Amino acid sequence: MKNKVLMMILLGIVISGTAVFAAGTKKSTTKTRKTTVKKRREPQNTKIKYKKATNTAPQITFVKAEEIVLTHAGLDKETANVTKILMEQRDKVLVYKIVFHSDSNDYNYLISSNGGKILNYSQMSRDYLISNKDFIGNEKVSEIILGKIEGAKSSDIYEIRIENENDLPIYKGRAIYNGKDYRFTIDALKGNILKSEEAVFSSF
CATH class of the missing domain: 3.10.450.40 (Nuclear Transport Factor 2; Chain: A,)
Known part of the structure; x- marks a missing residue:
């Protein structure tokens, strides 16, 4: 009887040791997954100043206005750096003033907040900055x-x-x-x- 009990105890120890060894082996062979962190594009240095004019409200957002002028200039958010977006009131009409530049040119736009019509724009080479x-x-x-x-x-x-x-x-x-x-x-x-x-x- 004592021998039978002793054998059962030894068998339990062997089974437990095998389980612990298997768990340790599994942990050591688990591959470490590399997490790829997508680089976040830094926000542009854009100053936005807005004050609502009396009885007037913009019909397009500054985001839409920015999209319109960049498209007109043949640029996008990757190739242009928008440095200023201001909302101004001219002749009782709200307009966006948007200033931006590419590597080669400076741009200055006035765009109506009522429908997004480009009222005026200028383009100037940035060669003088390089020279x-x-x-x-x-x-x-x-x-x-x-x-x-x-x-x-x-x-x-x-x-x-x-x-x-x-x-x-x-x-x-x-x-x-x-x-x-x-x-x-x-x-x-x-x-x-x-x-x-x-x-x-x-x-x-």
Whole structure:
């Protein structure tokens, strides 16, 4: 009787050890699955400012307006960088002002929020950006503008663009702060303020 009990105990130990070994073997042979993380496209640096005009509402969204102008320019969201979308009121009509650029050109569009008709647009080559590396840069332009508007912050600057005026590269800067609209023309090489304007902000 004792021998029978002893054999049953030994048999139980052998079965348990076999199960543990099998589990360990299965765990060690399990292949590790690699998770492929799709790179998320970084959002574009787009500033959107909207204030509803009295008794007026846009019939198309800014997303649709962006799509219309990019298609018109022969671009898409992968080949264009939209830097600004503003809604303005002109002659009691709400319009979108959309500024963007590709690797080779700058674009500036005005599009009606009522049906998406393109009211005006301009296109300018960005060759001047490549040909001269001595420009002071947007960061310095921001410092100059903020130095002239007490209390304003970088978030109050709504536009900085570079242009050629009489063969002179210049920055055009615009800031909206404390109910006022500030516009600056700055020498792109020396940083001198060539022109400045201040007016009551009433674009919306």
